[in-house]
Amino acid sequence: xxxxxxxxxxxxxxxxxxxxxxxxxxxxxxxxxxxxxxxxxxxxxxxxxxxxxxxxxxxxxxxxxxxxxxxxxxxxxxxxxxxxxxxxxxxxxxxxxxxxxxxxxxxxxxxxxxxxxxxxxxxxxxxxxxxxxxxxxxxxxxxxxxxxxxxxxxxxxxxxxxxxxxxxxxxxxxxxxxxxxxxxxxxxxxxxxxxxxxxxxxxxxxxxxxxxxxxxxxxxxxxxxxxxxxxxxxxxxxxxxxxxxxxxxxxxxxxxxxxxxxxxxxxxxxxxxxxxxxxxxxxxxxxxxxxxxxxxxxxxxxxxxxxxxxxxxxxxxxxxxxx
Numbered sequence: 001x002x003x004x005x006x007x008x009x010x011x012x013x014x015x016x017x018x019x020x021x022x023x024x025x026x027x028x029x030x031x032x033x034x035x036x037x038x039x040x041x042x043x044x045x046x047x048x049x050x051x052x053x054x055x056x057x058x059x060x061x062x063x064x065x066x067x068x069x070x071x072x073x074x075x076x077x078x079x080x081x082x083x084x085x086x087x088x089x090x091x092x093x094x095x096x097x098x099x100x101x102x103x104x105x106x107x108x109x110x111x112x113x114x115x116x117x118x119x120x121x122x123x124x125x126x127x128x129x130x131x132x133x134x135x136x137x138x139x140x141x142x143x144x145x146x147x148x149x150x151x152x153x154x155x156x157x158x159x160x161x162x163x164x165x166x167x168x169x170x171x172x173x174x175x176x177x178x179x180x181x182x183x184x185x186x187x188x189x190x191x192x193x194x195x196x197x198x199x200x201x202x203x204x205x206x207x208x209x210x211x212x213x214x215x216x217x218x219x220x221x222x223x224x225x226x227x228x229x230x231x232x233x234x235x236x237x238x239x240x241x242x243x244x245x246x247x248x249x250x251x252x253x254x255x256x257x258x259x260x261x262x263x264x265x266x267x268x269x270x271x272x273x274x275x276x277x278x279x280x281x282x283x284x285x286x287x288x289x290x291x292x293x294x295x296x297x298x299x300x301x302x303x304x305x306x307x308x309x310x311x312x313x314x315x316x317x318x319x320x321x322x323x
Contacts, residue, residue, distance in 0.1 A: 140175025
């Protein structure tokens with residue numbers, strides 16, 4: 001049943017696609033193991049993604065009863081190709097952290113037809129919920145709202161914002177950007193520039209440097225992950241522009257890398273929004289229930305997350321929540 005997908009021509013395409021994603025790596029293969037295909041974003045994308053991938057690899061091992069294969073890409077089309085290959089290979093479960101929210105309906109229907117159960121992690125997608133078993137995700141919209149509400153509470157006389165976005169179309173980008181866009185519309189904030197740096201520190205540094213070179217004034221950097229905030233700060237430091245608590249520019253990031261929280265503790269940054277990467281144990285528990293034929297009590301599990309302020313964060317917070 002699981003091997004009826006698509007035939008030889010598509011199979012060739014799928015193999016090429018997995019190579020482009022950084023060829024699938026297999027950790028098992030013995031009889032009796034639960035076969036899972038795990039599609040994730042590039043683990044070098046950020047500290048968050050490194051922690052997320054490490055969590056998945058430590059859980060989905062032969063010792064825990066799994067034959068796990070991994071594929072990585074920041075591109076939706078490459079992820080879809082990897083999913084098609086995993087389905088053809090007959091995986092029991094397809095675990096997916098989608099690069100983009102759109103475009104998944106067809107391949108998820110193929111998975112359903114093949115008897116492959118789909119579990120989303122980290123990010124939501126725009127697809128009929130009947131096409132996946134469960135989702136263990138962050139509430140990206142809430143992350144954005146929490147951050148923007150904190151920024152509103154600073155009661156600045158004016159808001160001139162450099163908004164550095166993540167990969168466009170991803171759930172993280174949509175949620176974190178949406179809150180800013182809403183505040184601009186309702187509160188009259190000014191967006192000095194709004195550009196994607198695709199989660200990359202160097203690209204973020206270039207964006208901020210370009211604004212500095214233009215001579216346009218700004219007092220907030222809202223970066224949608226810690227690495228981009230770090231790149232922004234590098235540009236400010238190069239231009240001798242003060243930032244953090246008591247500085248000329250408010251620095252905001254997301255993900256709660258330990259080094260980023262330490263920047264808050266030093267008051268070099270102002271705010272960091274948590275994004276919890278540790279989802280593997282939740283997925284494992286769901287798979288075990290499904291294997292026993294149990295009904296899931298909830299289809300969507302939202303990770304518990306918070307925001308941190310440089311004026312109130314403690315060393316205990318850094319140690320507990322830093323990734």
